[in-house]
Amino acid sequence: MTIHSKEHLHSFVTETVRNTQVTDIHTHLFAESFGDLLLWGVDDLLTYHYLIAETFRFKPELSYDAFWAMSKQEQADLIWKTLFIEHSPYSEACRGVVTVLNRLGFDLSTRDLNTYREYYKNVSAKDYISRILELAKVKTVVMTNDPFDSFEREKWSQNHPQDPRFLAALRIDPLLNAWDTSWTLLVEQGYEVKPDFSGNTISEIRRFLNDWIARINPLYMAVSLPNDFAYPEDSSRGRIIDECIVPVAREANIPFAMMIGVKRQVNPSLKGAGDSLGKSDIGTVERIVSKYQDVKFLVTMLSRENQHELAVTARKNRNLLIFGCWWFLNNPSLIEEITRMRFELLGGSIIPQHSDCRIIDQLLYKWDHSREIIAKVLFEKYDDLLAAGWRLEEEEIQRDVDDLLGGTFWKFLGKPDPAAIAAK
Template structure:
């Protein structure tokens, strides 16, 4: 049907963005068969590392040690008191908790943590996964799977049943960022590697990657890279990229995802909450994607200052797919700015957002909040087209939105969307 008025356009776009199921291409969630690796419930929500960092800002009276010695529930109590009772929770990560509790139907007037906790004790993981995926309208979740984590490796080795809603991504940070210590872990797993990359080391690293690709069937290989990531460079990282990651990605036909711009552990006392960011060299991205035109790269960058040049680099390289507003960019003002700019430079050939959820329940807020902004930006973009005289068809708008919320990703992979 043809859109006749701006009012009709706004209503149709808003409704379609909400009604279209999402493929969430990067999360830290796990399927139920991974047991306690899947986090959910109000105490997990409150102890999300984003909220821990915010709590310390208001609590000079609490030492880092004292905080880390508390039980999870005690930490959650302290965070709730500090960020939700003593102050109004309008930071994005705090508002996220409010959205989740509200969407689950809790009475927010009472602010009674114990009542929320009682619900989570009464529900099974399996029912809760169904409930959250349905409420969040997320059809597929891509996990972050780390073969260097002994605990997670154990879960893969027991061959737990697969849940088609949770798909794998092979995460290889230790290989590229901590070779000095990770080579010995490969050795323990039976790969004949040496610290100096000599002999058959690179072939063994390729064998390691191929073994895990065979076991996990990942949609892509992924790494987070520091803000000073350089390419090319005389380093173990770049040799492993050139001689292991790239050929294996090519052979397996899967992309290499680079998440660039992290400064790890700027405050180690904050543990997981202690990482920061820095501007990176877009030249490194340009050089690697143009050198390997037959390999696909998914790229997100952490610094706001890199966003425009990353979008321009994607215009020049069709093997580069830009995704998500990552971590410190996952705030309404920045998502709006970045999404607007990307659609203006790249049309619909981007993945506007991923959730990065670490806790299942967060799917509710991350996608509610992002959908609202993506919808708003799309209303403006289609509105401008309407004013320019283009005839807008509902079917075409629906197609575009399905692409933005998952189709672009599956087409880039060259795989059918299994949930379609």
Template sequence: MSIQTIQSKDQLRSFLHDTIQTTPITDIHSHLFTEDFGGLLLWGIDELLTYHYLVAETFRFQPELSYEAFWAMSKTEQADLVWQTLFIEHSPYSEACRGVLTVLSRLGLDVSTRDLNAYRAFFASMSTTEYLKLVFKLSGVNTVCMTNDPFVDEEREVWETIGEIDPRFHTALRLDPLLNAWDTTWPRLKTWGYSVEEAFSEKTIQGVQSFLRDWIRRMNPLYMAVSLPPSFQFPEESPRGRVIETCILPIAREFDIPFAMMIGVNKRVNPALGDAGDSVGPSDVRAVERLCAQFPDNKFLCTMLARENQHGLAVAARKFRNLHVFGCWWFLNNPSLIEEMTRMRFELLGVSVTPQHSDCRVLDQLIYKWDHSRAIIEKVLFDKYSDLMDTGWSLQQAEIQRDVADLFGGSFWRFLNRPNPAAKA
């Protein structure tokens, strides 16, 4: 088989575009669910419009509307208000608004009509099974990783009866209450039959470890995960610090799965906004470095929420091969910031990074999150490959395909030491 070399930048642009568009994606962090979880799987135009990004934006244009009045509305009424406020009375160029239009357009709907009822009729004509298949096809996503929280009653009940998981979905064991709310969590563990007490005795450590083992065996997660505040430190003389050191990290080593940290969210700075009321703050990258240094046999996934932390986190990943940086999380999921972060990460880490994840809470968002991110990743890669060509380096088509496959999931699966389900036989 002959080696096919890129001969010009025009050819590079065309080949790279085709490769970016056709390479299947592993979305390593989302809040999506399989059909087995019923109402926890959100989809459709009203769910898109009432996503908390758009709710927060709507309130900025509705100074007379009380939070209580909005939450008392039906979902349809809320969606109507969001549509009228953000799409009709103002130009919808925020990234969250643009995302809705991208979804509608890619579904073949005419966004120029601005006909919300027609869009609703389209979604009403689809079954969940049909729509899942369509979204995966349009987004180019091969598999997604859910966020699975055993402390959510509705979800835990499903896990008690669920059979095989839809192969398009993988699991992640989410542990926020265990780490961030020990005072209210340990009594629940005790109620569930685990021998724990508020004090961190050997008995408590064994009880928490048993809880983790049970849920890992039940879920088979790709990793354990937690969202952490900007104040997070390690070492930390707190229940959180003790749970991490004596329970999570030993069990992560036992099952050879990473501990994923999403650091930098200030919860409920405006409680009246509900899920839209969280904010952001700079965090201490040294806490991540200490974890990586003190526990070299553990693997760590990390994304940070503040723009100020991105350079330091990428430098930390250069120093610790047990650290894998991923995604442009939450408030960073804006094109200007995604491009800035992607360029910086490629320049520091090459392809040993996962540049994006969707963080979707609504199924439809898979389409726009990956459409928009693909375009940015393509733009950055074109510039980087052009720089190589300017040195006289020859670019081979197979190597470009390899690189893109790494960025779209290959590096993640290699870090996990698991086979990539999207890899060709």
């Protein structure tokens, strides 16, 4: 059907973005078979590291040690009281919790945390996962799978039937960022590597990667990199990228995903909440993607200041797909700014958002909030076309939204969307 008015356009774009199923290309979620790695429920939601950091800002008298000595429920009680009762919860992380509770049907007028907890005592993880995915309209989540984590390795070795809604990504941070210690973890897994790269080290690192690719069938290999990451660089990381990661990515035909801009542990007392960000050198991305034009790269950068240069770099390199508004960029004002700029430079050849969720409940707010922004910006762009006399068709807009919320990713991988196949 042809779009016949601005009102028709607004309604159709809003509803289409709101109801189209998503492939969430980067999360820290786990399927039920991974046991304790799966985080869910109101106490996990409240003790998310964003909220921990915010709580300390309002509690100068609270020692770090005293907080970490609390049980998870005690921490959640303190965070609820501090951020939701003693102050209005309008930061994005706090608003996210409110959105989740609202979408689950809780009575927010009571502000009774214990009442909300009662629900979770009577629901299974299996049923809860299905409910959240259905409410969030997320058909597929891509996990972050770490072969250097002994607990996770054990779960993979048990060969549990895999939930087809949860797909793998191979996370290789220790290999690239901590070779001085991580080489011993390869030795423990039976690989003949040496810290100085002597002997068969390079071929054994490749064998390690290929073995894990065969085991978990990842959609891509991923690493979180510091803001001062450089390429090329005379380092173990530079050598492993050139001699191991790139050749394996090429052979396996999977992308290398680089998430660039982290400053680790600027305040170690905050533990998992203690990381920050820094501006990075876009030349690093330019050099690696142009050097290896036959290899696919997924890239997101953490600093707002890097976003324009990254989009321009993607214009010049078709083997680069940029994705998401990551971590400290996951705020509505920044998502809107970045999404608009990317649409204007790259059209639909981007992945506008991923959730980066660590607690499955967060899918509700991350996608509710992001869909609203994506729809707003997309409507504005279509409205410009409508005003210029371009004919707009509903089926073409649906096609575009399908691409933005997953199709572009699957096309970049050169693979069919398994959820779409299963739905037929």
